[in-house]
Amino acid sequence: MNDVLTFIISRSNYIIYILLMMLGMYGIFAKKNYMKKIIGMNILQTAIILFFISISAKRGATIPILEIHNDHGTHATAQAINYINPLPHVLMLTAIVVAVATLGVALAMAIKIYTDFKTIEEDKILSELEKNAKNENG
Amino acid sequence: MRITGLILILLLGGLLIYGALDFPIWGDPQSPASNHLSPYYIEHTMTDTSVPNVVTSVLADYRGYDTMFETVVIFTAGIVSFFLLRIFKKAVPESRLYRHIPTGVTLRIEKGGKVPDESNHFERIDSVWIPYDLVIRTTCRMIIPFIQIFALYVIAHGHHSPGGGFQGGVIFGASVVLFAIGFNLRQAIKQLGEKFVTFMCALGVSIYAGTGIFCVLMKSKYLDYSALAALFGTDPVTARSHGILIVEIGVGIAVMAAMIMLYYNLASAGKHDEGL
Numbered sequence: 001m002n003d004v005l006t007f008i009i010s011r012s013n014y015i016i017y018i019l020l021m022m023l024g025m026y027g028i029f030a031k032k033n034y035m036k037k038i039i040g041m042n043i044l045q046t047a048i049i050l051f052f053i054s055i056s057a058k059r060g061a062t063i064p065i066l067e068i069h070n071d072h073g074t075h076a077t078a079q080a081i082n083y084i085n086p087l088p089h090v091l092m093l094t095a096i097v098v099a100v101a102t103l104g105v106a107l108a109m110a111i112k113i114y115t116d117f118k119t120i121e122e123d124k125i126l127s128e129l130e131k132n133a134k135n136e137n138g
Numbered sequence: 139m140r141i142t143g144l145i146l147i148l149l150l151g152g153l154l155i156y157g158a159l160d161f162p163i164w165g166d167p168q169s170p171a172s173n174h175l176s177p178y179y180i181e182h183t184m185t186d187t188s189v190p191n192v193v194t195s196v197l198a199d200y201r202g203y204d205t206m207f208e209t210v211v212i213f214t215a216g217i218v219s220f221f222l223l224r225i226f227k228k229a230v231p232e233s234r235l236y237r238h239i240p241t242g243v244t245l246r247i248e249k250g251g252k253v254p255d256e257s258n259h260f261e262r263i264d265s266v267w268i269p270y271d272l273v274i275r276t277t278c279r280m281i282i283p284f285i286q287i288f289a290l291y292v293i294a295h296g297h298h299s300p301g302g303g304f305q306g307g308v309i310f311g312a313s314v315v316l317f318a319i320g321f322n323l324r325q326a327i328k329q330l331g332e333k334f335v336t337f338m339c340a341l342g343v344s345i346y347a348g349t350g351i352f353c354v355l356m357k358s359k360y361l362d363y364s365a366l367a368a369l370f371g372t373d374p375v376t377a378r379s380h381g382i383l384i385v386e387i388g389v390g391i392a393v394m395a396a397m398i399m400l401y402y403n404l405a406s407a408g409k410h411d412e413g414l
Contacts, residue, residue, distance in 0.1 A: 007159065010164060011159075011163060012164065013164045014154075014164075015158070018151055018154045018155055018158065019151075021151075021154070022147045022148070022150065022151040025147050025150070026147045029146070029147065030143040054164060055169065056171070057164060058165060058167040058172060059165040059166070059167060063300070064191070065190055065191045065298070065300070066183065066184060066190040066192065067190075078180050078181055078183075079180075080172075080176065080177035083180050084172075085171060085172040086196055087171075087175060087179065088171070089193045090201060093197060093302075094197075096304075097208050097211065097212055097304060097393075098208070100212070100215070101211050101214070104215045104218075104219055104400040105215055105218050105219065108218065108219040108222045108223050108400075108403065111222075111223060111407050111408075115407065
């Protein structure tokens with residue numbers, strides 16, 4: 001019991017990202033509505049972003065913008081231990097950009113599907129496609 | 139499908155939690171992620187690029203290629219929304235609503251009817267028309283210049299404070315989207331035309347790629363901004379910080395234009411006629 005509590009407290013960031021990721025993936029798998037699938041995809045991406053940002057944290061460190069001058073007005077050399085890891089921030093900045101791009105394209109495709117089928121429910125679209133295929137064969 | 143999905147997701151979650159048991163605890167300064175590459179960036183950014191914001195220097199200099207193709211991704215998203223949705227065919231409109239401004243009477247012009255000219259007397263209105271709202275329009279008019287100034291500040295001050303091209307570009311694009319929502323889409327397109335926005339998107343990517351090519355012409359490596367030292371008349375280290383500013387401006391322009399393109403196409407389903 002104690003071990004479980006220690007795990008939950010010391011690694012709560014991983015638990016949150018795993019829960020969000022499960023939520024997002026369930027949305028992509030199980031929902032029939034394309035809009036809900038897109039929302040699930042965004043939650044999944046947010047989970048990954050949270051994971052990366054959380055591993056960049058260091059206890060007692062500050063944001064990765066160097067203080068150029070120390071109290072005496074001279075150049076101070078930066079100590080890596082005083083600043084959080086900048087690399088995940090950079091990677092996630094670009095990941096957010098990819099998320100925006102995929103969201104835009106996904107919404108455009110959803111609109112296109114809606115103009116063609118007048119619905120964005122997957123099962124209705126599939127049944128309509130089957131009907132069309134039967135009409136062409138028969 | 140629903141049950142299978144749930145079981146799969148639970149399995150995956152269990153596996154991930156099992157994996158997380160071995161992960162370093164949250165905020166551990168000795169975690170492997172923080173001990174290999176990132177100390178180099180933090181300790182050398184001042185001597186290499188003279189940019190105190192490590193995120194900016196890594197984004198635009200150490201990982202310059204990554205960011206360049208990221209800009210291309212944004213550009214591609216804008217172009218894709220254009221190709222998927224844009225409808226050019228000038229079909230006769232189903233029915234359009236016009237408002238006679240002096241009297242406030244709304245006219246419905248049926249399909250094939252004679253459409254009045256846009257003038258001081260007639261104003262085209264959306265089918266879901268909300269009456270002129272003084273509060274919304276005044277607030278938009280007052281707040282949009284400040285949003286745009288802040289966006290420029292975020293781009294220009296990205297070297298010394300949180301910010302940069304992506305963030306500033308998105309804020310600038312948001313101000314135009316706010317204009318399009320607060321007034322209407324046609325007026326926004328009249329201000330910032332589709333051709334202009336597409337051109338700006340391509341221009342932003344070209345600024346980034348062109349800076350790299352310019353460095354090659356100055357007999358250095360692609361995106362090695364220290365080659366620009368002769369152009370700026372500074373030492374190579376300061377030239378790197380100036381080079382970062384140039385590519386950040388390019389990124390900002392591309393992102394702003396792509397946001398506006400996406401909004402124009404998504405909000406009107408490609409007709410550029412009636413927005414949200």
